[in-house]
Amino acid sequence: MTQQTTPTREAWPRLLVADWADTRDTLHMWTQIVGKVRLAHAPLINHWWQVTLYVSPRGLTTSAIPYGSGAFDIEFDFIDHRLCIRSSEGAVRNVALAPKSVAQFHSETMRALDELGIQVPIKARPNEVEPAIPFAEDHHHSSYDAGAAHLFWRQLLQAQRVMGAFRSRFGGKVSPVHYFWGAMDLACTRFSGRSAPQHPGGAPNCGDWVMVEGYSRELSSCGFWPGGGEEGAFYAYAYPEPDGFADHPVTPAGAFYSRENGQFLLPYEDVRTAGDPDDALLGFLQTTYEAAAERGRWDRAMLECDPDRWQDFQ
Structure with a gap:
């Protein structure tokens, strides 16, 4: 029989927004880049449900994204602190999650996808924020705690x-x-x-x-x-x-x-x-x-x- 544990108050971590605001804002831009990769290849589903990320046992994942006759996925791993890109062809590329600018993260992620043979034309600037600094020019957001x-x-x-x-x-x-x-x-x-x-x-x-x-x-x-x-x-x-x-x-x-x-x-x-x-x-x-x-x-x-x-x- 599978044993289940009962959630406790200790399971809910304390994290003051003021203590990680710079990392939050940088991570926001990083997730926009990965989300736009999913948007570029996933077929439209009502209410934009095809563009979202999902909570995983290690972080946030795109789930499988169709590409040609295969698929790939991208996961933010907040345990080993890496962005893991996996192809159904068996190849894997990782991008370190560490203090770096949005411009550097964007460049490294696009290069990793290119090495896997995945072409991803995205609109390379953020949405729903002001100002919307193009990813390749964003050297302001560069924190990662x-x-x-x-x-x-x-x-x-x-x-x-x-x-x-x-x-x-x-x-x-x-x-x-x-x-x-x-x-x-x-x-x-x-x-x-x-x-x-x-x-x-x-x-x-x-x-x-x-x-x-x-x-x-x-x-x-x-x-x-x-x-x-x-x-x-x-x-x-x-x-x-x-x-x-x-x-x-x-x-x-x-x-x-x-x-x-x-x-x-x-x-x-x-x-x-x-x-x-x-x-x-x-x-x-x-x-x-x-x-x-x-x-x-x-x-x-x-x-x-x-x-x-x-x-x-x-």
């Missing part, structure tokens, strides 16, 4: 685990738990099944058509990103936001609606220090979803399911 990067991955690992449990409660259309490199956030999105009004766009250095595709259906989204709190924050929002959404009661006590951001926020440190971090986060995810579903009159009976419905038959 290996310890902080490892702790960030551990934050993502815990967030992904609990968000995955929350995702299992929904039988309707729901995204994977995945990492969007544009805004550097881990997200999971549920959909009501109804269309939404056209999104106005407005993200910096990002065409409005990107947001139009992303928000083409009515949704409730939740996630985590390394901002919004001393140690990062969990968030939840609805599009379109229904009347009364912001006033809906949510848990735990530290959660609040940010008028500035147009979403509910829960500081990561409130989860980390809770008596039962998993329960605190699940409460936030569930009650903010209910704010969208109840106020937006979703057909909850049709969309929701019991994740333990087959438990007695195992």
Whole structure:
């Protein structure tokens, strides 16, 4: 029998945003480069789900990217601190994760891909940030604190685990738990099944058509990103936001609606220090979803399911 361990508060690492802001901003640009490689070769899936990265047992991965009649993948390994590029032909190339500029990381990554025979024409400048310095010219972002990067991955690992449990409660259309490199956030999105009004766009250095595709259906989204709190924050929002959404009661006590951001926020440190971090986060995810579903009159009976419905038959 497989033995499982019970998560504890110690599993949730402490990482002050102020202590790793320079590394965070550099890593943001590095993940944009790798994400754009996936974007260049993966076929379009609704809401840009084909461009995301995924939390892995060692870091963040693209998963398999189709290339010709084969495939390749790219993984940020935050244990051995290397970018590992693997081809279905059997070849492997590594790029060290160490203090270096975005320009150097971009050059080394493109060279490694070229050595594997993988041609990757990307738009080599970042999206959703201001200013958008072309990767080949970015010598400003050059920090890499290996310890902080490892702790960030551990934050993502815990967030992904609990968000995955929350995702299992929904039988309707729901995204994977995945990492969007544009805004550097881990997200999971549920959909009501109804269309939404056209999104106005407005993200910096990002065409409005990107947001139009992303928000083409009515949704409730939740996630985590390394901002919004001393140690990062969990968030939840609805599009379109229904009347009364912001006033809906949510848990735990530290959660609040940010008028500035147009979403509910829960500081990561409130989860980390809770008596039962998993329960605190699940409460936030569930009650903010209910704010969208109840106020937006979703057909909850049709969309929701019991994740333990087959438990007695195992």
